[in-house]
Amino acid sequence: MASFGQIILYSMIALIIICAAVLIIFFAVAFTSNNSEALSRNVKPIANMGEDEILGCYLYAKENSPDQFTQVSVTWERKGVDGLVYNYEDGAPQLQNQASQYKGRVHLFPEELSNGNGSLMLRSVRRSDEGEYVCNIKSAAHSGKISIHLKTTAFTPPTFKLSEGVLTAVANRWFPKPNSHVG
Incomplete structure (x- = not known):
């Protein structure tokens, strides 16, 4: 033993x-x-319902080349959704396979594609927009993929009131409702 x-x-x-x-x-x-990857400034954004939100997706190249961001294509998908959120290929949007809940609510910034920026603008965020989005971005020289986990919320900025030594915050709209702690 x-x-x-x-x-x-x-x-x-x-x-x-x-x-x-x-x-x-x-x-x-x-x-x-490979010598490239997709990046985002915020992979866990929180969007206020009814407002616009940008889901960041940038192609980062470790080595510079003169034509590194030519012939850019970007595909945005959302897990659990049939159809694409957005697709851009051959210099134009290709929206025939776009999921119905995103029609007219999403777009890229075409002038930024030549800089490797495939960020998606999501207009009038809905609670149902919450979930995992995947950006696949490719150029003639580089490619990358990144997941963005979007959370939705609803709030208005609170107003604060001090009364009899108690500080109270009041907001007209909160989702999810915060826990109240009385101390």
């Missing part, structure tokens, strides 16, 4: 081997990836 010290020694050796394997896999993936 192994002693307590031997068990600890074998456990430490196994842990070191597992950590080394994870590091090797991490570095292998990091150094074999």
Whole structure:
């Protein structure tokens, strides 16, 4: 029977081997990836219902080339929705497969595509717009994909009132309703 010290020694050796394997896999993936990726300034935006929201999607190239952002195509999808949110290919929107709930409510910024910007403007956010969006952006030289997790809320800025030593915040519209804590 192994002693307590031997068990600890074998456990430490196994842990070191597992950590080394994870590091090797991490570095292998990091150094074999392509030289571009899609980025966003905010992958978990919170949109106020009834207002417009921009879902950011930028193509970042690690190496500069003269024609790096030519022939840009952008496809926006939303998980759990039949049809596309938005599709831009061959220099124009391709909306024949667009999901009905997005018709007339979404657009890109065509003048920004040459800079690798495939951000999506979502007009008049609805509660049903909440969910995971995926942006696939490609150019002649680069490509990338990013997921954006949109949350929806409804609020108006609160007004504050101090009465008898108690500070109260009042807002006409809140969704989801905040927890009230009386202390």
